Amino acid sequence: MRVLVINGSPRKKGNVATMLHAVSDNMGDADVHWINVNDLSIRPCMGCMKCRETGICVLPEDDGHCMAKEIKDCDALIIGTPVYWGNMSGQMKLMFDRIVPAMMGESKLGIPIALHKGKKAVIVSTCTTIWPFNWIARQTSNANHAMKEILKYSGFKVIGKLVLPGTKNKSGIPQRIIKKARRLALKLYK
Numbered sequence: 708m709r710v711l712v713i714n715g716s717p718r719k720k721g722n723v724a725t726m727l728h729a730v731s732d733n734m735g736d737a738d739v740h741w742i743n744v745n746d747l748s749i750r751p752c753m754g755c756m757k758c759r760e761t762g763i764c765v766l767p768e769d770d771g772h773c774m775a776k777e778i779k780d781c782d783a784l785i786i787g788t789p790v791y792w793g794n795m796s797g798q799m800k801l802m803f804d805r806i807v808p809a810m811m812g813e814s815k816l817g818i819p820i821a822l823h824k825g826k827k828a829v830i831v832s833t834c835t836t837i838w839p840f841n842w843i844a845r846q847t848s849n850a851n852h853a854m855k856e857i858l859k860y861s862g863f864k865v866i867g868k869l870v871l872p873g874t875k876n877k878s879g880i881p882q883r884i885i886k887k888a889r890r891l892a893l894k895l896y897k
């Protein structure tokens with residue numbers, strides 16, 4: 708089983724990375740591939756829509772093309788983002804904008820065709836806003852919704868999420884989140 712982990716935070720040892728590890732380190736003998744989006748060299752999507760006809764991005768070969776292949780090859784996905792301006796990080800969004808044809812196709816009538824049906828996903832998010840305001844002010848919920856939207860149209864089934872609000876004065880990840888991460892790893896593996 709090939710598991711793709713995508714860290715949407717530029718911090719390689721930050722909150723998102725720690726939570727992603729809490730899931731991916733418990734995946735038994737799965738083949739885990741870790742991507743830090745901040746390390747990728749990706750030009751932004753130009754919106755030409757050519758990829759919708761050809762399935763390939765017209766831009767010169769860069770890490771956007773590599774990520775399209777990574778997604779096609781994975782059996783399960785673990786993705787996480789810090790909340791930036793009430794949404795996923797820019798790095799993460801830029802990457803997903805570039806790999807649309809690797810995520811979904813389109814019928815002649817323009818109806819989306821999910822390309823990853825049957826694959827499972829876990830989503831992770833963190834923010835400095837404290838609970839319950841992360842929820843009331845739709846901080847983590849907006850970021851989670853944005854990630855879910857991409858995964859839904861691509862056919863991935865989100866089997867669970869890990870959310871850590873109030874990171875400003877916190878160090879480390881609470882035990883309840885570590886325990887939930889282990890449960891989600893088991894669910895992903897089944």
Ligand SMILES: Cc1cc2nc3c(=O)[nH]c(=O)nc-3n(C[C@H](O)[C@H](O)[C@H](O)COP(=O)(O)O)c2cc1C
Pocket residue numbers: 716717718720721722723724788789790791792793794833834835836846874
């Ligand atoms: C550019 C930027 C924008 C941010 N916007 C928000 C925000 O809208 N709401 C919030 O609660 N926290 C916001 N934060 C704080 C991060 O979400 C928070 O520090 C998060 O825990 C960082 O995760 P990391 O340690 O994995 O990088 C922002 C941080 C940065 C750098």
